[in-house]
Amino acid sequence: MKSALTLLASASLALGHATFQQLWVNGADHGTTCARLPRSNSPVENVNSQDLTCNVGGRTAGHFGLCQVPAGATVTVEMHEQPNDRDCNRPAIGGNHFGPVIVYMSAVNDATTADGSNPWFKVAEFGYSPQQQLWGTDVLNENCGHFNFVVPAGLPSGDYLVRAEAIALHVAGSPGGAQFYMTCYQITVTNGGGSSVPSGVSIPGAYTANHPGILINIWTGDINNYVIPGPPVVSV
Template identity: 60%
Template sequence: MKHIISLVALVASVTAHSTFQELWVDGVDQEGTCIRTPPSNSPVTSVTSSDITCNVGGTTGVSGLCSVAAGQTVTVEMHAQPGDRSCSTEAIGGNHFGPVIVYMGKVTDATTADGSGAIWFKVDQEGYDVPTKTWGTMTLNDNCGKRTFTVPSSLAPGNYLLRAEVIALHAAGSSGGAQFYMSCYQLAVTGSGTANPSGVSFPGAYSASDPGILIDIYQDITSYTIPGPTDVFTG
């Protein structure tokens, strides 16, 4: 019986794994035309690995660019299995609770940049709401895996990598237990803005001991600190 229970737990854990797969610009589905698709829906667990930037294999670009004007909305979309966009299945299921974070980083050429030289700044995030006990992943599931934000209108034009991320904290009570699910999209931003926000580097932005990464979410949570920069650049 013990082995059966362990097997069921393993299967539940695997099926809860997910990836960001698609992108929308002002409500228009770009599908997977500009994403660096991860090879599997398994998480990254090391914050010091180069995989923390754009996932396994994410340092290699693809040919597609998604054009977006500063001030337009962008929607990232996560699902558990490749090509399955059904709203009847949770975007990231099981007990994979945690924050949803979106970064952008300016690069010279989004089709070739590996992301290591980008200055990553936050453009959207949702952590944990204490009064309602709601995690960002819960909101993501309620919205069929979609998370929408506005590209800052003051942002300088150019090529950018967009890094969408979920940090699953169900096993984060011990160091190395947090699971990072991210994908990078390749964007060409247009407009007349001049802002070049400050930010962080990946790897380097996170530490395994950060309070938002090393945390027992099954205890009473009175506050939650979202990993990475405190500020979200809205322009």
């Protein structure tokens, strides 16, 4: 007989797919204006796939707009399981899809045409809090899909891509089991106070399939020392 944990993890395979969809700037709702909306709510599972950059088809901008974001602003990315379903009574990402939430930015010449090949620097993350027994995805579910970060005040003005990502680890105990959910947003940073952009990493390229934050059994392993994938958050 399968254990309760095994059954729970298996059942979650069919549940919980989601996408980051909306963007807020200093409390103002910009909806999906500047989001490169994924074609579906299914995950990317290959850390070496070009789809890891901005989801399936997301390296081509299409006809999405720009959101104006002052440097130092509080920006909120918003995730839901289904398109345009912002019902806070439903989970942002259900099905026991526990894992970290990470936000990257990338400086580009034109956010409406950039393909995501420029370096990405990390601006926010939430992995696992042993004290609160809380995952980054729990933060999403407890806040109507919202995850806040601050655009560094020291960034130069100009166009950027924002990449919001949740990594579901419910079946990540074997290689290729981690599920990556990401969306890229097109923004223009205004009133920037700096002259240089932080160094960054390539996506794909920043992750490996055997990274301890990607290849992990969260049901039986030691998650109190969970290591978030990718580089450290920048200080600008």
